[in-house]
Amino acid sequence: MIKFCIRIFSLIALSISVLFFVISSAFAGSPTKVGFVYLTTPGDHGWTYAHELGKQMVEKRFGKDVKVSVVENVPEGPDATRVIRELAKQGNEIIFTTSFGYMEPTLKVAKEFPNVKFEHITGYKRSKNVATGNIRFYEGRYIQGVVAGLMTKTNKIGYIGAYPIAEVIMGINAFAQGLKSVNKDASISVIWANTWYDPVKEADAAKVHIAEGADVLAQHTDSPAMLQIAEKNGAMGFGQSTDMSAFAPKAQLFASINNWGPYYIKKIEELRNGKWNTGDGPNHWPGNVWGGIKSDMLVISKFQNMPANVAQKAQEALDGIKSGKINIFAGPLIDNTGKEIIPAGKALDDGALWGMNYYLQGVNGKVPG
Amino acid sequence: MEALILTIIATSIPLLLAATGELIAEKSGILNLGVEGMMLSGAVGALGAVLWLENPYYGIIAGALSGVLMASIFSVFTINFMTNQVATGLGLTIFATGLTGLAGAPLVGKTIPSLPKIEIFLLSDIPLIGSILFKQDFVAYLSIAIIIFISFFLKYSKSGIILRAVGDDHQSAHSVGYPVKKIRWYATCFGGMCAGIGGAYIPLVLTPHWSEGMTAGRGWIALALVVFASWIPWRIIVGALIFGGITIAQLVGQARGWPIPSQLLSMMPYIATIIALTMISGRLSKNNSVVPSSLGKPFFGGQ
Numbered sequence: 001m002i003k004f005c006i007r008i009f010s011l012i013a014l015s016i017s018v019l020f021f022v023i024s025s026a027f028a029g030s031p032t033k034v035g036f037v038y039l040t041t042p043g044d045h046g047w048t049y050a051h052e053l054g055k056q057m058v059e060k061r062f063g064k065d066v067k068v069s070v071v072e073n074v075p076e077g078p079d080a081t082r083v084i085r086e087l088a089k090q091g092n093e094i095i096f097t098t099s100f101g102y103m104e105p106t107l108k109v110a111k112e113f114p115n116v117k118f119e120h121i122t123g124y125k126r127s128k129n130v131a132t133g134n135i136r137f138y139e140g141r142y143i144q145g146v147v148a149g150l151m152t153k154t155n156k157i158g159y160i161g162a163y164p165i166a167e168v169i170m171g172i173n174a175f176a177q178g179l180k181s182v183n184k185d186a187s188i189s190v191i192w193a194n195t196w197y198d199p200v201k202e203a204d205a206a207k208v209h210i211a212e213g214a215d216v217l218a219q220h221t222d223s224p225a226m227l228q229i230a231e232k233n234g235a236m237g238f239g240q241s242t243d244m245s246a247f248a249p250k251a252q253l254f255a256s257i258n259n260w261g262p263y264y265i266k267k268i269e270e271l272r273n274g275k276w277n278t279g280d281g282p283n284h285w286p287g288n289v290w291g292g293i294k295s296d297m298l299v300i301s302k303f304q305n306m307p308a309n310v311a312q313k314a315q316e317a318l319d320g321i322k323s324g325k326i327n328i329f330a331g332p333l334i335d336n337t338g339k340e341i342i343p344a345g346k347a348l349d350d351g352a353l354w355g356m357n358y359y360l361q362g363v364n365g366k367v368p369g
Numbered sequence: 370m371e372a373l374i375l376t377i378i379a380t381s382i383p384l385l386l387a388a389t390g391e392l393i394a395e396k397s398g399i400l401n402l403g404v405e406g407m408m409l410s411g412a413v414g415a416l417g418a419v420l421w422l423e424n425p426y427y428g429i430i431a432g433a434l435s436g437v438l439m440a441s442i443f444s445v446f447t448i449n450f451m452t453n454q455v456a457t458g459l460g461l462t463i464f465a466t467g468l469t470g471l472a473g474a475p476l477v478g479k480t481i482p483s484l485p486k487i488e489i490f491l492l493s494d495i496p497l498i499g500s501i502l503f504k505q506d507f508v509a510y511l512s513i514a515i516i517i518f519i520s521f522f523l524k525y526s527k528s529g530i531i532l533r534a535v536g537d538d539h540q541s542a543h544s545v546g547y548p549v550k551k552i553r554w555y556a557t558c559f560g561g562m563c564a565g566i567g568g569a570y571i572p573l574v575l576t577p578h579w580s581e582g583m584t585a586g587r588g589w590i591a592l593a594l595v596v597f598a599s600w601i602p603w604r605i606i607v608g609a610l611i612f613g614g615i616t617i618a619q620l621v622g623q624a625r626g627w628p629i630p631s632q633l634l635s636m637m638p639y640i641a642t643i644i645a646l647t648m649i650s651g652r653l654s655k656n657n658s659v660v661p662s663s664l665g666k667p668f669f670g671g672q
Binding site: 040041042043044045073158189190191192194195197198199200201202203204205207208209210211212214223224225228229232246247364365368 | 372373376380470473474477478479480483571575576577578579580581582583584585587616617620621623624625626630631632635
């Protein structure tokens with residue numbers, strides 16, 4: 001008898017929920033379902049936090065017209081495949097996967113769900129329904145180089161990189177170009193953390209740089225640990241992804257801030273208008289976004305803790321990049337072994353940037369691997 | 370050079386503390402894989418306390434208490450309900466990762482004052498050695514004191530011998546009349562306290578802010594250190610300094626452009642652990658006094 005009752009009850013429950021589903025999908029003007037996959041949590045106060053701010057802009061802009069789901073702390077690898085697939089199954093129409101290491105998982109799931117749109121952040125592989133989005137982080141690095149070159153007294157710059165991939169290497173090289181433009185004697189030492197996020201390791205790397213004599217530090221990892229160490233030891237540094245001056249009020253010279261909101265909004269709008277696309281052609285992907293200072297995807301925070309003449313130079317570099325007067329990777333470019341990369345009068349194109357596996361002059365050592 | 374040695378010592382201290390605590394727990398027969406989780410809760414507890422009370426010393430106490438709290442949860446399950454220790458320990462770490470993320474959310478973006486260095490009169494003025502040995506923070510001195518204490522405790526005190534007896538053969542210990550469960554409770558909570566202080570050290574000294582999962586695997590290294598030290602307290606100091614030293618050496622090597630791949634150096638602590646494990650298991654066949662024989666086995670008697 002009890003069994004029978006349970007059966008009847010579950011049948012009723014099932015039919016009600018099906019009814020609800022049908023009604024809700026027929027009437028609600030169906031909000032666009034948007035999924036986000038985060039590498040860490042917004043608590044990193046760096047990379048993922050910047051994405052979180054972008055997501056909040058989306059919610060503010062679209063209100064009830066979008067329904068956002070977020071999965072945090074997704075490791076790069078097989079777990080990511082599972083999470084992305086789950087988001088696609090739940091009916092998300094567009095899914096933003098926000099870390100480089102989600103590249104293969106995103107492509108794999110995209111194949112299984114041809115009607116779902118995927119936006120992979122900082123990857124370079126696309127498919128029919130996978131577009132990519134990225135920020136020209138290196139533009140900010142150039143300005144960092146200019147400021148570092150003018151602020152350093154020891155002429156030693158400590159740089160903490162996450163992984164030796166093109167995106168990080170082009171940042172180091174852009175930094176070196178900025179450095180060289182104002183100070184020919186300074187050089188950059190690079191420590192690879194082999195992780196995007198490990199505050200203690202980042203702090204250790206910063207301590208080692210300082211112990212080795214560096215007085216200006218830069219990072220391409222996610223936590224504010226480096227700046228805190230700089231603050232404690234009287235060194236200077238740059239904020240990464242978000243404004244980190246709260247962590248290092250005396251040490252942060254400025255921060256390169258990632259502003260993902262406008263890109264998210266643009267792509268969701270395109271999807272809602274039925275205009276979402278990935279474009280075509282290797283380096284001319286109109287549907288793929290690689291915005292920088294000019295398009296406001298990279299924002300430079302206030303110049304602080306530096307004399308007025310340095311701030312002025314930094315502003316000039318910023319204006320130069322914005323107006324296009326400064327081409328960071330214009331020839332002649334010579335790598336740090338003396339080999340010419342490109343002669344005077346020419347400049348590296350976007351494709352060449354993604355193939356960088358060498359350091360330019362001004363950087364010590366060689367790219368590992 | 371001096372700055373580098375200080376960095377190595379600072380990096381080693383959380384490992385040292387967590388491993389020491391785990392050693393005592395394991396000596397009593399409890400394998401607690403939740404070290405990482407206990408360290409995390411120690412870190413978040415310390416940070417919260419310092420923000421609230423504005424004194425870094427309260428952070429140490431709060432860290433210890435948070436660690437003990439986590440260890441008690443573990444003890445209730447494994448000692449009283451006799452659950453599988455490995456699964457419960459893993460569960461504790463996963464639970465603590467989530468819980469600290471939640472508890473730490475309001476702490477994000479805040480910084481705290483660091484633990485001050487304590488200079489020991491005159492001794493700290495000795496060149497090089499002075500600033501390395503006698504110009505440390507309170508937790509650094511404390512961790513050495515704990516190691517010295519437990520070395521003597523395990524070897525010479527009656528309670529220490531009882532603790533080892535419980536870990537080696539809980540049935541016999543029980544039949545002689547020792548309260549196996551109570552002793553294991555104490556040992557596990559001591560382990561939690563040490564792991565909590567070790568975790569607290571990370572925001573109190575290494576990076577004075579909260580970020581989720583900031584221990585980043587140090588709890589697991591601490592577990593490996595116990596094996597590496599083959600359950601002998603003073604060897605933990607050596608092990609922790611080796612682990613810390615390799616971690617820093619790998620960074621220095623990169624900054625100076627040594628021609629050794631950084632990935633290879635990053636592997637070294639783990640390779641050392643595997644070698645240590647192999648050597649110990651090889652010795653086990655001849656002399657099985659190294660590993661506590663009841664390690665990881667639930668005790669069913671004495672209800």
